[in-house]
Amino acid sequence: MTTSQDRTCRSMGIVLLWGAFVLWGSFACDLALVSSRSYRFLATIIAAPVLIWPFLTKKPQLALGVPLALVLSGALMLHFAP
Amino acid sequence: MTPVLRARLSWLHRWTALVAGWIVFAIFFTGTLSLFDAELTRWMQPESAEILPEQPLSDQALEHAMQILRDDERQGKPSAFLSLPSARDPLLHIFRYDGHALIGPALNPRDGRLIATRQTEGGAFFFNFHYTLRLPSPWGEYLVALTTFFLSLLILSGVLLHLSRLIPDYFTLRLHAATPRCLLDLHVLTGTAMLPFHIMITWTGLFLLGNIAFPLISHDAAPLPPAVVEHHHLPTFLLAPLVHKTERLTGNAVTYILFSAEHIAIYSLRPDSLSIHDTPMTFDNVTGQAVAPPPPDRVERAEALLTGLHMAHTMGPVLRWLWFLGGLAATVMVASGLVFHTARRRASARQLTSPRLERLNAGIMSGLVFASLAYLWTNRLIPYDWKDRSMLEITTLFVLWGSTALLAFGLPRAVLWSVPLALTALAGLGIPLLDLLTGPSHLWRHSLFLSVDAVCALTGLAALSGALWMRPRT
Numbered sequence: 060m061t062t063s064q065d066r067t068c069r070s071m072g073i074v075l076l077w078g079a080f081v082l083w084g085s086f087a088c089d090l091a092l093v094s095s096r097s098y099r100f101l102a103t104i105i106a107a108p109v110l111i112w113p114f115l116t117k118k119p120q121l122a123l124g125v126p127l128a129l130v131l132s133g134a135l136m137l138h139f140a141p
Numbered sequence: 142m143t144p145v146l147r148a149r150l151s152w153l154h155r156w157t158a159l160v161a162g163w164i165v166f167a168i169f170f171t172g173t174l175s176l177f178d179a180e181l182t183r184w185m186q187p188e189s190a191e192i193l194p195e196q197p198l199s200d201q202a203l204e205h206a207m208q209i210l211r212d213d214e215r216q217g218k219p220s221a222f223l224s225l226p227s228a229r230d231p232l233l234h235i236f237r238y239d240g241h242a243l244i245g246p247a248l249n250p251r252d253g254r255l256i257a258t259r260q261t262e263g264g265a266f267f268f269n270f271h272y273t274l275r276l277p278s279p280w281g282e283y284l285v286a287l288t289t290f291f292l293s294l295l296i297l298s299g300v301l302l303h304l305s306r307l308i309p310d311y312f313t314l315r316l317h318a319a320t321p322r323c324l325l326d327l328h329v330l331t332g333t334a335m336l337p338f339h340i341m342i343t344w345t346g347l348f349l350l351g352n353i354a355f356p357l358i359s360h361d362a363a364p365l366p367p368a369v370v371e372h373h374h375l376p377t378f379l380l381a382p383l384v385h386k387t388e389r390l391t392g393n394a395v396t397y398i399l400f401s402a403e404h405i406a407i408y409s410l411r412p413d414s415l416s417i418h419d420t421p422m423t424f425d426n427v428t429g430q431a432v433a434p435p436p437p438d439r440v441e442r443a444e445a446l447l448t449g450l451h452m453a454h455t456m457g458p459v460l461r462w463l464w465f466l467g468g469l470a471a472t473v474m475v476a477s478g479l480v481f482h483t484a485r486r487r488a489s490a491r492q493l494t495s496p497r498l499e500r501l502n503a504g505i506m507s508g509l510v511f512a513s514l515a516y517l518w519t520n521r522l523i524p525y526d527w528k529d530r531s532m533l534e535i536t537t538l539f540v541l542w543g544s545t546a547l548l549a550f551g552l553p554r555a556v557l558w559s560v561p562l563a564l565t566a567l568a569g570l571g572i573p574l575l576d577l578l579t580g581p582s583h584l585w586r587h588s589l590f591l592s593v594d595a596v597c598a599l600t601g602l603a604a605l606s607g608a609l610w611m612r613p614r615t
Contacts, residue, residue, distance in 0.1 A: 066149075066152060069149070069153075073294070077290070080355055081355060081356060081357070081358065082358065084355055084357065085357045085358040085359065088357055088359075089359060094440065095357055096440050096441075096444065097440055098355070098357075099348070099351035099352070099354075099355050100348065100351075100440060100443060100444070102351070102354075102355045103344060103347050103348040103351060103354075103355075104344070106290070106293060106347065106354075107293035107294065107296070107297045107343075107344075108297065110290070110293070110294060111153075111294055111297050111298060111301075114149050114150060114153050114298070115146070137358065
């Protein structure tokens with residue numbers, strides 16, 4: 060993998076992690092597991108350390124794969140939420 | 142930290158800064174100014190200087206304000222609220238939101254007489270620009286939320302990059318070193334010295350934009366009901382007894398009075414506090430009976446603390462000045478980081494995009510400082526009764542900012558920084574003279590006017606030093 064591909068994967072990972080925040084947060088609020096205000100409070104606290112993770116991990120495949128899995132699982136959970 | 146990880150984080154830090162740097166600079170600069178928004182508005186409305194702080198609000202003035210509100214309601218004007226005199230703003234205001242700022246008449250707190258102040262957005266312009274960039278809603282807020290994400294990544298990657306040298310960086314500033322080295326020292330020093338402030342202000346900023354930064358998707362969302370124009374139903378009884386009762390019960394002076402269809406909400410914010418804990422005393426607007434609101438839960442208290450920490454509305458002067466220094470350090474951190482990037486590229490003879498970036502740096506950053514000072518000049522120079530004078534002030538600011546950015550593209554490289562910085566120095570150093578000629582009589586009696594003049598003159602001096610420092614280096 061070239062340096063440019065490596066960085067593209069990691070940058071995409073950041074965007075996807077944000078998407079995962081939105082989807083999993085919406086799912087949790089939809090099921091009333093957490094109030095929307097508490098979710099935003101918690102999301103704000105952990106956002107920066109989580110979003111930078113794709114640039115800290117060694118493998119670019121992991122930096123893209125984990126956020127992608129989180130987004131897809133979040134979308135599925137939200138879709139099939141009762 | 143391995144060299145590979147370091148290179149990755151450097152790339153992230155550099156490119157995030159290049160994408161969002163100028164917006165971050167504008168947000169920090171205007172945010173720093175908006176810490177003193179009420180004071181700037183008073184400076185820009187010298188007609189109000191006759192009202193000195195700590196004048197008590199009379200029942201007659203309050204009733205007069207209510208009468209104006211009732212007349213406005215009969216004429217079908219949009220809803221408004223009352224802002225009561227405080228240590229920072231001794232006037233009684235009737236405020237309406239015009240889409241950008243709170244505007245409305247100012248009354249004398251002693252007798253309710255209208256004070257003929259000039260039409261201006263004053264310091265509220267900087268406050269509004271700080272979180273909307275003066276773009277149409279909600280696009281401005283979206284862009285600011287996105288920029289705040291970038292900023293949080295910038296700060297965290299910067300901290301990780303400098304973690305091993307955090308303590309030595311506190312004591313390193315080599316002004317006589319080569320330009321890139323000196324700029325990097327300044328960038329790291331302003332970053333580390335106020336690091337807790339930078340983290341706090343970014344985190345609380347992201348929290349305030351939480352609705353936009355972390356939207357919620359609901360698959361069974363009902364369509365929004367059509368907007369209903371809410372009418373006030375202003376109370377017909379005297380408001381003063383309710384205000385006195387609130388002050389007696391809370392032990393604090395009343396700050397705002399809001400009116401809804403059923404209730405009157407009287408807010409008394411605790412002064413010299415970090416938290417904007419603003420649970421109001423609520424009264425029925427027909428009977429005047431107190432209505433007990435639900436007690437605030439823990440999340441509400443945390444929200445009030447985060448809002449208070451970011452906005453500094455209830456802080457005392459010492460903390461407010463400390464926040465101002467923090468904002469200034471953040472602004473210098475961003476500016477020195479951006480200039481460092483181009484200086485390093487030039488030093489290492491990688492000339493791909495550096496000249497254009499260098500010109501944009503000079504035009505956008507010094508242009509904003511110059512245009513902000515020119516905003517104060519325009520306020521005093523436009524005739525008092527000019528039609529749409531507040532819009533003219535703002536237009537002038539944007540035109541001058543844009544012109545400085547364009548000017549930077551036409552200037553020879555040797556004077557690229559000197560010319561806009563010299564203009565800024567002239568504008569800043571001239572403000573005290575302008576205030577002396579157009580400000581209130583007995584200027585020396587007003588510490589507020591003297592403070593604004595002093596800060597502008599110091600900005601002018603800093604710009605002059607910058608122009609002289611940059612001249613042999615460009």
